[in-house]
Amino acid sequence: MCLKRFLSVLLLLISLMACKEDKPTTERSEMDFLIGTYTGENSRGIYKATINVAGLLSAPLLAEESENPSFLARSSSGKLLYAVNENSSGQVSVFMNEADGLSTVNAVSIPGEHPCHISIHQDSLIIVSNYSSGNIALLGVNEHQDLILHDTLNFSGNSIHDRQQAPHAHSSYFLNDTTLITSDLGSDRLWINQIVKKDDTLRLQPVTSIAMEPGSGPRHLEFNAEQDRIYVMNELSNTISVLGKKEKENEFKLIQTISTLPEDFTGHSQGADLHLDQSGKFLYASNRGHQSLVIYEVAQSDGTLTVSGWEDIQGDWPRNFAITPDNQFLVVANERSGELVAFKRDTMTGKLSYTDRKKIASPVCILF
Numbered sequence: 001m002c003l004k005r006f007l008s009v010l011l012l013l014i015s016l017m018a019c020k021e022d023k024p025t026t027e028r029s030e031m032d033f034l035i036g037t038y039t040g041e042n043s044r045g046i047y048k049a050t051i052n053v054a055g056l057l058s059a060p061l062l063a064e065e066s067e068n069p070s071f072l073a074r075s076s077s078g079k080l081l082y083a084v085n086e087n088s089s090g091q092v093s094v095f096m097n098e099a100d101g102l103s104t105v106n107a108v109s110i111p112g113e114h115p116c117h118i119s120i121h122q123d124s125l126i127i128v129s130n131y132s133s134g135n136i137a138l139l140g141v142n143e144h145q146d147l148i149l150h151d152t153l154n155f156s157g158n159s160i161h162d163r164q165q166a167p168h169a170h171s172s173y174f175l176n177d178t179t180l181i182t183s184d185l186g187s188d189r190l191w192i193n194q195i196v197k198k199d200d201t202l203r204l205q206p207v208t209s210i211a212m213e214p215g216s217g218p219r220h221l222e223f224n225a226e227q228d229r230i231y232v233m234n235e236l237s238n239t240i241s242v243l244g245k246k247e248k249e250n251e252f253k254l255i256q257t258i259s260t261l262p263e264d265f266t267g268h269s270q271g272a273d274l275h276l277d278q279s280g281k282f283l284y285a286s287n288r289g290h291q292s293l294v295i296y297e298v299a300q301s302d303g304t305l306t307v308s309g310w311e312d313i314q315g316d317w318p319r320n321f322a323i324t325p326d327n328q329f330l331v332v333a334n335e336r337s338g339e340l341v342a343f344k345r346d347t348m349t350g351k352l353s354y355t356d357r358k359k360i361a362s363p364v365c366i367l368f
């Protein structure tokens with residue numbers, strides 16, 4: 001009788017252990033992401049979708065209505081989402097991330113035209129880049145999640161391309177608590193500015209600028225993990241510039257400029273987005289016109305780039321893309337063909353292989 005009881009208990013323990021071993025297979029097998037769009041007849045705002053472990057996408061669903069939410073950024077907790085509304089009268093909208101989508105918290109008008117990029121620092125400071133008016137706006141976030149305008153800074157200058165008659169602030173990033181860098185497509189410069197406290201408020205103060213090659217049109221920047229390398233997407237010249245940090249603070253030198261296009265390509269193309277993978281060994285950049293992602297290997301010694309190949313994005317006008325948090329997949333937003341296209345990443349070689357696509361009108365930003 002005791003032996004039977006012992007065997008019964010043993011079988012129960014084995015069953016419980018088996019359940020524990022099976023538990024990981026029930027863990028979440030999908031990654032959520034949001035899509036910003038240009039709104040119109042077929043798009044109403046910010047959408048949500050998922051990608052699973054097989055690289056299959058869910059059909060995008062409306063998360064919240066918003067007009068032209070063309071660039072998105074999350075708070076560090078993930079509870080709040082910020083979006084620029086890219087209109088002639090600039091606006092930043094704030095959303096609460098809910099289980100079933102987004103809910104609008106508030107919105108604030110900003111002195112700038114066609115805001116196209118937003119960055120957040122420590123959930124307390126926000127910098128917005130305004131393309132058409134060529135300026136940036138510094139905002140703060142109070143305890144009630146209200147946005148407060150601190151200051152704006154107007155740039156000046158032009159360059160040789162017909163799209164460079166005036167400054168066009170395209171993206172801005174926090175280098176540290178008090179220093180910003182802005183890519184200005186119109187003047188072929190990267191502007192470095194300081195945040196200073198003056199009269200009980202925060203002000204933007206110019207420090208220096210980095211001159212890029214005339215006609216290059218710097219658009220977006222990517223930083224390595226140590227933040228001693230900057231990769232610059234030059235939209236107009238279809239190149240990536242690699243900058244290295246000098247010993248003196250806020251000073252960088254040009255290390256390399258490399259094309260994003262094959263040598264034998266003669267058609268029109270415009271560079272758009274760029275991202276390092278989590279290992280820092282591969283850099284990807286999107287070509288609107290060539291309709292591709294260029295894949296670079298990153299030299300770990302000095303950060304220079306070598307072309308590994310190009311991947312057809314199987315659509316039209318890859319404006320934006322993102323690598324999944326697990327580093328396994330890459331999702332492209334093809335603006336003109338109106339679709340998301342997913343690729344599996346080979347983490348050893350950086351190569352991409354197609355896995356899925358889903359239709360969505362005018363996608364222009366992907367945020368995991």
